[in-house]
Amino acid sequence: MMVQGNNDKAPFFKSWNTWYVLVVVFLVLLIIFFKFFTNYFE
Numbered sequence: 001m002m003v004q005g006n007n008d009k010a011p012f013f014k015s016w017n018t019w020y021v022l023v024v025v026f027l028v029l030l031i032i033f034f035k036f037f038t039n040y041f042e
Helices: 016-041
Strands: none
């Protein structure tokens, strides 16, 4: 059965590319945070 009216609009932003950039930036910041956290407690 085919789904009619496929909605490809990204929630909260105009395009999905904005979500991809946001996720990559968040992951990079998380990696940097854990690196400093690890260095502080070693």
